Amino acid sequence: MDQRSTGNGVIGDVPWGTHLCLFYANEEELAEVALPFVKAGLEHDELCVWVTPTSLGTRAAWERLAAAVPELDAQRARGRIEIVPHTLWYLHGGTLDPARVLAGWLDKLKAALARGCAGLRLMGNASWLETSDWARFSELEAALDVEIASRRMLALCAYGKDRCGVGEVADVIANHGLALIKRRGAWERLESRQCADARVTRERQELDRCVEERTAELREREEHFRALAEALPQIVWTAGSDGGVEWFNQRWYQYTGQPAPVGAGWSWAEVAHPDDMPRTLRSWAEARRRGSLFQNEIRVRGRDGEYRWFLVRAWPLKDGQGNIVRWFGTNTDFHEMKEVEADLRRTREDLDRAQEVGQIGWWRLDTQRNVLSWSDESYRIFGVPRGSPQSYDSFLGIVHPDDRDYVDTRWKAGLRGEPYDIEHRIVADGRVKWVREKAYLELSPDGTLLGGFGISQDITDRRQAEDALRRSEERWNAAIENFGEGAIIATEAEQVIYWNPAARAMHGYTAPDEGIGPLAETPNTFELWTPDGSHQLTLDEWPMRRIKRGETVRQLELRLRRPDQGWERIVSYSGAMVETASGERLIFLSVYDLTERRRAEADLREANEAKDLFFNTLSHELRTPLAAMQNALDVVKKPEADEAQRAKMLAILERNIRHQTRLIDDLLDLSRIMRGKVEIARDPLDLREIASSLVDAAEPAARKSRLALSLELPERPIRVTGDVVRLGQVISNLLTNAIKYTEEGGSITVAVRAAAADAVLVVRDTGIGMSAELLAHLFEPFRQGEVSLARSTGGLGVGLAIARSLAELHGGRLEAASAGVGLGSEFTLRLPLRDGDDAHLAVPSAQEEGSRAQRVLVIEDNPDLRESLALLLQLMGHTVICRENGSRGVECARAEKPDVVLVDIGLPDMDGYEVARRLRADASTQEIRLIALTGYATPEHRDRALLAGFDHHLAKPVGADALQQVLDGGAQGPAPR
Numbered sequence: 001m002d003q004r005s006t007g008n009g010v011i012g013d014v015p016w017g018t019h020l021c022l023f024y025a026n027e028e029e030l031a032e033v034a035l036p037f038v039k040a041g042l043e044h045d046e047l048c049v050w051v052t053p054t055s056l057g058t059r060a061a062w063e064r065l066a067a068a069v070p071e072l073d074a075q076r077a078r079g080r081i082e083i084v085p086h087t088l089w090y091l092h093g094g095t096l097d098p099a100r101v102l103a104g105w106l107d108k109l110k111a112a113l114a115r116g117c118a119g120l121r122l123m124g125n126a127s128w129l130e131t132s133d134w135a136r137f138s139e140l141e142a143a144l145d146v147e148i149a150s151r152r153m154l155a156l157c158a159y160g161k162d163r164c165g166v167g168e169v170a171d172v173i174a175n176h177g178l179a180l181i182k183r184r185g186a187w188e189r190l191e192s193r194q195c196a197d198a199r200v201t202r203e204r205q206e207l208d209r210c211v212e213e214r215t216a217e218l219r220e221r222e223e224h225f226r227a228l229a230e231a232l233p234q235i236v237w238t239a240g241s242d243g244g245v246e247w248f249n250q251r252w253y254q255y256t257g258q259p260a261p262v263g264a265g266w267s268w269a270e271v272a273h274p275d276d277m278p279r280t281l282r283s284w285a286e287a288r289r290r291g292s293l294f295q296n297e298i299r300v301r302g303r304d305g306e307y308r309w310f311l312v313r314a315w316p317l318k319d320g321q322g323n324i325v326r327w328f329g330t331n332t333d334f335h336e337m338k339e340v341e342a343d344l345r346r347t348r349e350d351l352d353r354a355q356e357v358g359q360i361g362w363w364r365l366d367t368q369r370n371v372l373s374w375s376d377e378s379y380r381i382f383g384v385p386r387g388s389p390q391s392y393d394s395f396l397g398i399v400h401p402d403d404r405d406y407v408d409t410r411w412k413a414g415l416r417g418e419p420y421d422i423e424h425r426i427v428a429d430g431r432v433k434w435v436r437e438k439a440y441l442e443l444s445p446d447g448t449l450l451g452g453f454g455i456s457q458d459i460t461d462r463r464q465a466e467d468a469l470r471r472s473e474e475r476w477n478a479a480i481e482n483f484g485e486g487a488i489i490a491t492e493a494e495q496v497i498y499w500n501p502a503a504r505a506m507h508g509y510t511a512p513d514e515g516i517g518p519l520a521e522t523p524n525t526f527e528l529w530t531p532d533g534s535h536q537l538t539l540d541e542w543p544m545r546r547i548k549r550g551e552t553v554r555q556l557e558l559r560l561r562r563p564d565q566g567w568e569r570i571v572s573y574s575g576a577m578v579e580t581a582s583g584e585r586l587i588f589l590s591v592y593d594l595t596e597r598r599r600a601e602a603d604l605r606e607a608n609e610a611k612d613l614f615f616n617t618l619s620h621e622l623r624t625p626l627a628a629m630q631n632a633l634d635v636v637k638k639p640e641a642d643e644a645q646r647a648k649m650l651a652i653l654e655r656n657i658r659h660q661t662r663l664i665d666d667l668l669d670l671s672r673i674m675r676g677k678v679e680i681a682r683d684p685l686d687l688r689e690i691a692s693s694l695v696d697a698a699e700p701a702a703r704k705s706r707l708a709l710s711l712e713l714p715e716r717p718i719r720v721t722g723d724v725v726r727l728g729q730v731i732s733n734l735l736t737n738a739i740k741y742t743e744e745g746g747s748i749t750v751a752v753r754a755a756a757a758d759a760v761l762v763v764r765d766t767g768i769g770m771s772a773e774l775l776a777h778l779f780e781p782f783r784q785g786e787v788s789l790a791r792s793t794g795g796l797g798v799g800l801a802i803a804r805s806l807a808e809l810h811g812g813r814l815e816a817a818s819a820g821v822g823l824g825s826e827f828t829l830r831l832p833l834r835d836g837d838d839a840h841l842a843v844p845s846a847q848e849e850g851s852r853a854q855r856v857l858v859i860e861d862n863p864d865l866r867e868s869l870a871l872l873l874q875l876m877g878h879t880v881i882c883r884e885n886g887s888r889g890v891e892c893a894r895a896e897k898p899d900v901v902l903v904d905i906g907l908p909d910m911d912g913y914e915v916a917r918r919l920r921a922d923a924s925t926q927e928i929r930l931i932a933l934t935g936y937a938t939p940e941h942r943d944r945a946l947l948a949g950f951d952h953h954l955a956k957p958v959g960a961d962a963l964q965q966v967l968d969g970g971a972q973g974p975a976p977r
Helices: 025-042 058-068 072-077 098-114 132-147 166-174 194-219 222-230 251-257 276-288 337-359 376-382 390-397 401-415 460-481 501-505 521-526 543-548 595-637 643-672 687-704 723-739 772-776 800-807 863-875 887-894 912-919 939-948 961-965
Strands: 003-005 013-016 018-023 049-051 082-086 120-125 155-158 178-183 185-192 235-242 244-247 296-300 308-320 325-333 360-366 371-374 420-428 431-443 449-458 488-493 495-499 526-529 553-563 567-579 585-593 681-685 708-712 719-723 746-757 758-763 811-819 824-831 855-859 881-885 900-903 928-936 951-953
Touching: 003 025, 003 800, 013 296, 013 887, 018 025, 025 049, 025 058, 025 120, 025 155, 049 098, 058 072, 058 082, 058 155, 058 951, 072 082, 072 961, 098 132, 098 155, 132 155, 132 961, 155 166, 166 235, 166 811, 178 449, 235 251, 244 251, 251 296, 276 296, 276 681, 296 325, 308 337, 325 488, 360 376, 371 376, 371 390, 376 420, 390 401, 390 420, 401 420, 401 431, 401 449, 431 460, 431 681, 488 501, 488 521, 495 501, 495 521, 501 585, 543 553, 543 567, 567 595, 595 643, 595 912, 681 687, 681 723, 687 723, 708 887, 719 723, 719 900, 723 746, 723 824, 746 863, 800 811, 855 887, 863 881, 863 961, 881 887, 881 961, 887 900, 887 912, 912 928, 928 939, 951 961
Parallel strands: 018 155, 018 178, 049 082, 049 120, 120 155, 708 746, 855 881, 855 900, 900 928, 928 951
Antiparallel strands: 003 013, 178 185, 235 244, 235 325, 296 308, 308 325, 360 371, 360 449, 420 431, 431 449, 488 495, 488 585, 526 553, 553 567, 567 585, 681 719, 746 758, 758 824, 811 824
C-alpha cells in the first residue's frame, strides 16, 4: 500500500495499516512526536483525529498545533482535523467501551473517505488509564491492530511512562508494530522481535565457543592423520570443520606444482576447473550441512597446465557428541575412464536431446516375440515408467478407446506393406494427448517380417493450438456478433470490412453487407453531427479518419442522423489502431447508443425541476393559510374586536383549516395511489345525480368568481359502477380547476352523455387555456401551468394526477384538450356504462337520528387539543372528562363508565390501540363506544384501529359537524368483536 510519512525521522515512512505507539515522559515529548505526526497527515490530505490526554486540554492542543501548522484554519474549514477530549471519546458516559470506541474509529474512516480524504490518521492517548481499565484498553488496542491492517488508517497511541510497568510495556509492544521511546535524550525505535534476536545471537556465540574447544582437541591428533596420509597412493588432504583445506600430502604438490604448505585462505578455485566449482561448492555445502560423506568429480589443473578428472571424497571426523571436528579427504585420478564415459554420454545425450527437442521417441516392435522397445522419450510421451516391459497389447491399452480400432486396423495394414503414418489420441498420466506415428518394416535377408521400427511424436501442443485457435475464432465471432455495443472494423486503407449486428442496427443498416466498402461512401447513408446538432462533421473529422491520423478517440459523443429514414441518435465512439499477429493494421471502433440515457437524463432534470417547484409550491400553500390563520387568531384575541369581526375571523380560520386538510388529503391520496393502496367501492351509480349534486355544491364558488356555471343532462339515467366518493373527488377537482383558471365573466359547462359503451362527463371552460407543452405533462404529479409569484390560484399540482388515477381505477380514462393559451380548456371523463335497471342506485343517506347529550371521556396528551376538544364537546351539550395518558384513561373508563371514549393513538405511555384492547377485554367497559381521533389517517391505520376494537376512526382535524355525526352513531359502523 501507499507509504505514509510519520513526520518522525527515526521511524520514517510506513504503509497504511501501521499501528504505532509512543512512550512519553512529559507533554514536551508528546508534542515532539504528535505535532509532526498530525502535520504530515494534513500535508497528505488525510483526516487527522487527535484524542487529547489529561495533561493537554483541547484548547492547548489547538494552540500547539496552530504553531506547528500555519494553515491550520484552512484545514479546519475543510474538515481535515478534529481534536477530541479523551473524556468524550474513550470515557463517554464515564466508562470505557472498547466496541464503541473501535466502531467510532471505523466510522471516522468511512466519513474520511466519503469526504474525499486520502485516509484516516488517528492519535489516541492512554494517559487517563487506570489499572482497572488496562485490560479493556489492551483489548481495544489488539482489536484496532487487526482492524487497521487492511485499511487506509494510520494509528499512533501515546502512553505515559509513569503509568506503564514492565507488563504494561510488553502488552503495548505486543499490540503495535513499532514503538518510540526517548532514552538518554534520543528517540529509539523498538520492535517486539528484538528480544528473540538477541537470544539467538547469544546461543550462536555459545555454540561457536564449543566448536572451538572441540577443534583444539582434534588438532592434537593431526600428526597421526598426516602420517597415515603420506603412506597412501592418492592425494590426501584435511580440512577444518568449516571446510577450509588445511593440509595436503606431498602427492598434491607433486601433481599441481604448488608451493608447500597451503596458506590461509586457499581455495579449490585456484586449481579446479571453473565450470566444476558451482556444482562442487553446492555438494560440499550439502555434505557439511548433513555431516555426511562428500563425493564429487572435479577437474584439477596439473603443473603442465592440463586438467585431469579426479574423484574427490571427504569423510567427516566427529566427536562423541556427533559434531564435525575435521574432514579427511582423497583425490583419485580417473581421467581416462572419465573420457570414455564422456564420449558415450555425449553420444547418448545428443540422441536424447534430439528426441526431446522434437518430442519424438523411437520404438521397435519385434513381431516374433511381441516385444516393444522404447526410447526414454517414448516412455515420457506415453507416461509409462522408464524401463518397464512393453508389448503391442500394452501399447493399444494406452491408445484412446475411441481411436483404438482405427490404430489397430492401420497397423495391421502397415504389416501388409501399406504406409503407417497416422495421428491419434492416447491417455497418458491421466490426460488426453495427441501423437503422430510413422513406421518402417524390418525384414530378414530372406524377406521374413521381423517387425517394425518407427517414431512417435507428441503433437498435443500443436493440436491444442489448432483447437484453441478454432475455438478462439468461434468465441470471437460469437462475442462480436452478440456484443451489446456496436463494433466496426476497417483496414488502414479505410476499407470498412465488418459491422456487427448492434452497429448495423444503430446506423440504420438491415442487411449484413450494408456499409461494407470504402469509408468515403458511408456519408451517403448517414451523417455525423456535433452533440448539439449545430455542426455536421466532415469526413476528416470522423472517428475512423482521426484514429488513422494517430489521434485518441475515446467516448467521442456525436449525433448520428439518417436523413433517408428520418431519425437521429446520440452515440459514443471509442477506438484504436490494432495490429494483428500477421502484422496487418486494422481500425477497431466501438459504438454505444446514448440516446435513451440522454433522454433519461433530460427527464431526470425535468423531474428535479418539478420536484423543486413542488416544494416551493408546498411551502407557499402551507404558509399562506397559516399566515391567514395567525392573523385571524390575533384579531380574535384583541379585546377591541367586535362580534362581527370575530365571526369573520372565525370563518377565515375554518376556511383555511379546510384548505390545509385538503392539501394533506391530496398528498396522502397521491401516496396511496402510487403505492397501489387505494380500494374503491363497486356500487351502481347514476352519473347524472353525481354531476348534479357537485355542480350545485360548486355554484357558490362560481357565483363568487362571477362565472356562469351550466349543467347539461340527458333524460335517461347514465348508469356506471363505482365509488360515489372517489368519482365525486374526480369531478369536484375538474370543477375546482375550471373555476380557478377561468377569469371573471367567463363560463363553465358540465355535460353528461352516453357515447357507445362509455358514460361521458365533459367540463368545458373559457379560461386561460393550456400550451401544447403543458398538455403533454398535465397529469404528471406536481405539474402546473405558468403562475406568478403571487400564486393567486393556489394548489400543489397533484389534483389532476389523482383524478386520472381514480378514473383509471374505475376502468375509465381522463383526457384534456385546449386550443392554446387564452382559448379555454376541456376535460373529458369516460367511464364504462353499466347494464341493468335503476332500482338499486346508491345515493348518500342523511342522518335521521337526533343529537343527545352523552358522557364523553377524552384521552389526549396534547394540552391544547385536549382543552379545546373538551370545550367544543361541552358547547355541544355533552359532559366531558379528560385524561392525559393511556393508563389513567383506562382507569377512568373503568371507574366512570362513560358513553363514549375519544382516544388519541400516539399516547406517551401506551398507544391508543392498547387502550382499546384493554377496554374491550374488560367486561365492565367492553360495550363503551370507542372513537379513534388521530393524525394517523391512512387506510392501513384505519384498519388497524378497527381491529384493535375501535368503533370509529376519525382523522385530525375533524369539524364539529363530523364529530357530532359520529357521536350520534353515524359514519363508520362498529368494528367486529
